[in-house]
Amino acid sequence: MAIALRTLDDGAWISVNDSRQVSVSDVWTLSRGVFCECEPAYVLLEGFFGTGVDGSVVVADAVGQCLECGTRDSIDRLPVGRIVDGEFKPYGPEGIQSTVDPGAGAVRQT
Amino acid sequence: MPSDVEEWKEELYGTDIRAEMERFAEEGWEAIPDDEHDAWFERFKWYGLYHQRAGQESYFMMRIGPPGGVLEPGQFRRIVEIADEYSRGPTDNPVFGNGWLDVTTRQAIQLHWIRIEDVPDIWDELEEVGLSTVQACGDSWRNIVGCPVAGKDKHEHVDADWLATELHDTYKENEAHSNLPRKWKVSVTGCDEGCGQGDINDLAFEPAEKEVDGETVTGYNVRVGGGLSRNEPRFARDIDVFATPERAVDVAGGISALFRDNGDRDNRYNARIKFLVDEWGPEKLRETLQEEYVDFELHTAGEDLRDSYSYNAGEADGKHDHVGVHEQVDGDYYVGLNVLVGRIGVDEGYELADAAEEHGSGEVRLTQRQNIIFTDVPEENLEDLRSEPVLEHYSPDPHPLQRGSIACTGTEFCSLSIVETKNRQVRYARWLVDNVELPEGVEDFHIHLSGCTASCAQPQIADVSLRGMKTRKDGEPVEALDIGLGGGLGEDPQFASWVGERVPADEVPGAIANLLENFAAARNDESQSFREFVADRDDDELAELIEPEETDYEDPFMHNTKRTWYPYAEDDDMDASPAPAKADGTPLPSDD
Numbered sequence: 001m002a003i004a005l006r007t008l009d010d011g012a013w014i015s016v017n018d019s020r021q022v023s024v025s026d027v028w029t030l031s032r033g034v035f036c037e038c039e040p041a042y043v044l045l046e047g048f049f050g051t052g053v054d055g056s057v058v059v060a061d062a063v064g065q066c067l068e069c070g071t072r073d074s075i076d077r078l079p080v081g082r083i084v085d086g087e088f089k090p091y092g093p094e095g096i097q098s099t100v101d102p103g104a105g106a107v108r109q110t
Numbered sequence: 111m112p113s114d115v116e117e118w119k120e121e122l123y124g125t126d127i128r129a130e131m132e133r134f135a136e137e138g139w140e141a142i143p144d145d146e147h148d149a150w151f152e153r154f155k156w157y158g159l160y161h162q163r164a165g166q167e168s169y170f171m172m173r174i175g176p177p178g179g180v181l182e183p184g185q186f187r188r189i190v191e192i193a194d195e196y197s198r199g200p201t202d203n204p205v206f207g208n209g210w211l212d213v214t215t216r217q218a219i220q221l222h223w224i225r226i227e228d229v230p231d232i233w234d235e236l237e238e239v240g241l242s243t244v245q246a247c248g249d250s251w252r253n254i255v256g257c258p259v260a261g262k263d264k265h266e267h268v269d270a271d272w273l274a275t276e277l278h279d280t281y282k283e284n285e286a287h288s289n290l291p292r293k294w295k296v297s298v299t300g301c302d303e304g305c306g307q308g309d310i311n312d313l314a315f316e317p318a319e320k321e322v323d324g325e326t327v328t329g330y331n332v333r334v335g336g337g338l339s340r341n342e343p344r345f346a347r348d349i350d351v352f353a354t355p356e357r358a359v360d361v362a363g364g365i366s367a368l369f370r371d372n373g374d375r376d377n378r379y380n381a382r383i384k385f386l387v388d389e390w391g392p393e394k395l396r397e398t399l400q401e402e403y404v405d406f407e408l409h410t411a412g413e414d415l416r417d418s419y420s421y422n423a424g425e426a427d428g429k430h431d432h433v434g435v436h437e438q439v440d441g442d443y444y445v446g447l448n449v450l451v452g453r454i455g456v457d458e459g460y461e462l463a464d465a466a467e468e469h470g471s472g473e474v475r476l477t478q479r480q481n482i483i484f485t486d487v488p489e490e491n492l493e494d495l496r497s498e499p500v501l502e503h504y505s506p507d508p509h510p511l512q513r514g515s516i517a518c519t520g521t522e523f524c525s526l527s528i529v530e531t532k533n534r535q536v537r538y539a540r541w542l543v544d545n546v547e548l549p550e551g552v553e554d555f556h557i558h559l560s561g562c563t564a565s566c567a568q569p570q571i572a573d574v575s576l577r578g579m580k581t582r583k584d585g586e587p588v589e590a591l592d593i594g595l596g597g598g599l600g601e602d603p604q605f606a607s608w609v610g611e612r613v614p615a616d617e618v619p620g621a622i623a624n625l626l627e628n629f630a631a632a633r634n635d636e637s638q639s640f641r642e643f644v645a646d647r648d649d650d651e652l653a654e655l656i657e658p659e660e661t662d663y664e665d666p667f668m669h670n671t672k673r674t675w676y677p678y679a680e681d682d683d684m685d686a687s688p689a690p691a692k693a694d695g696t697p698l699p700s701d702d
């Protein structure tokens with residue numbers, strides 16, 4: 001089944017199949033190096049500017065800021081959930097995400 | 111590749127949307143196909159309807175945009191009646207109750223909790239008195255802002271009301287200009303105080319004079335590409351064009367068409383004309399306008415009045431807002447009333463409508479500082495007007511710290527916002543009034559609170575700029591604010607420097623109190639304004655003056671208000687949301 005994925009309303013949220021699934025203003029926990037040198041980094045996502053799928057994983061491009069060191073930057077292909085049997089299952093922002101492959105962006109660890 | 115939004119617009123946009131909305135209204139919320147929600151809600155914006163945030167599905171914000179903020183006699187009352195009948199939520203707001211209207215920073219009115227089923231009736235009631243929701247949101251000509259006292263003002267050089275209305279009549283519901291790459295914000299200033307705030311608009315007309323064929327003509331200079339959003343604030347750039355009022359209409363159409371054809375439709379984040387001006391520069395924009403979009407020779411810029419601009423300008427002499435009692439050119443008075451964070455409850459709305467009719471002409475005008483103005487009050491009525499009980503709260507003579515407060519919609523309804531704003535700003539203002547002694551001579555002090563970088567509360571142009579953030583406190587993420595200082599308009603507009611970052615929201619009132627105390631102690635003398643004081647110091651010095659601290663101020667919104675369905679509900683959990691609902695409020699099942 002085809003998945004309709006898009007960011008809308010100035011990057012306020014990610015829509016999956018016309019339903020608002022991932023919102024800005026959550027704090028995501030990322031491991032060192034994914035976004036900045038903090039371990040872990042608590043990153044407030046302020047806006048999404050792109051979204052896509054990697055296999056069954058929904059990923060997002062976002063701008064955010066680290067709440068500890070203040071780094072403000074963009075992050076590419078952050079996994080925000082999975083498609084299971086055509087349904088979107090969001091990842092919690094609290095679970096730590098780390099990078100395994102620089103080309104693939106952050107990958108879910110927990 | 112064009113964005114999804116562009117494809118939807120290509121398919122159906124502009125006035126064609128109305129019949130579809132009427133059909134959905136007739137058949138009910140559930141008639142909007144689930145897999146077409148995104149497309150329809152994007153289109154609804156063109157008719158002033160904006161789907162509220164997650165947890166509030168099936169409820170809409172409705173925006174009504176009167177050009178220049180002028181509500182003719184009867185129009186304000188009608189909006190209050192509509193708010194009373196249709197703008198009622200499933201639960202109360204602890205400060206504002208249930209049923210209110212919000213005056214916005216672009217001289218429009220916003221109503222919340224609107225149902226699609228009610229929209230055609232609301233349109234009928236609005237149109238009966240000459241009001242409309244057309245193009246209040248969406249990718250086209252938004253409400254045209256301008257001097258709210260145009261036609262009445264002693265400071266007026268050219269009649270901004272004429273041009274604002276002419277632009278509205280010419281370009282609203284105009285096929286050639288109804289589908290632009292992005293929103294299109296136009297401002298018309300006619301006075302020497304700069305109250306149209308042209309510098310922060312996509313297209314600005316500013317009063318000017320020019321020698322043409324040996325005669326001095328009055329008209330407008332033109333600036334293009336201002337805007338505050340997305341951490342990319344720009345002041346509008348001077349494109350070296352003067353236009354008479356009549357020609358200004360053609361120049362506006364030419365620039366709108368230039369934007370239509372050249373704005374970035376592949377990337378919405380790069381679509382506003384401010385980015386095109388960055389790329390092209392003002393000279394190329396002028397050249398293209400001259401060669402391809404107008405059929406007459408453009409004049410070079412005339413002499414402007416910017417050196418006397420005082421509106422929201424910090425140190426300058428002159429009016430910084432329209433609050434208070436001011437004489438009109440015809441000898442009557444206009445009376446500007448402070449509306450804290452722009453929100454007016456319906457009961458008070460009726461009282462205000464009564465007062466405007468009894469003591470003035472009944473006309474109510476909206477300002478870009480979220481306040482309202484009664485016009486045409488004869489001198490002999492001023493005392494009676496002042497003694498109306500409703501003016502105790504909506505005061506022509508408010509405390510400066512309430513007078514200067516602006517707040518956007520925030521997480522109460524908005525998808526983009528990071529923090530709660532309006533209730534918080536009311537609490538801030540009350541605490542500051544009770545706990546802070548204003549430094550000598552400070553009569554205007556502007557505090558703008560915006561929930562995010564979209565900057566709807568215009569945070570970068572305030573004495574104290576507050577912008578929604580998060581931080582971690584005691585191991586938990588909490589709502590926080592960045593604190594900026596020293597922004598303002600005027601002859602030389604300046605954006606705030608963000609010198610305090612991620613300050614927990616409950617420490618912000620303490621920070622402002624300490625800042626004002628430090629300002630009073632360290633300024634050169636009592637004639638030095640706050641903006642001058644800030645301009646004299648570098649960011650590190652300023653950062654030290656803020657000193658955030660907890661005080662007896664209590665903030666009930668420190669948790670993630672965005673994760674609630676409504677931050678003030680008794681059970682605010684997303685799962686407890688009554689939305690989406692049928693028109694009568696019965697909840698519908700949803701996986702949204």
Ligand SMILES: [Zn+2]
Pocket residue numbers: 036037038041066067068069070071
């Ligand atoms: Zn960091």
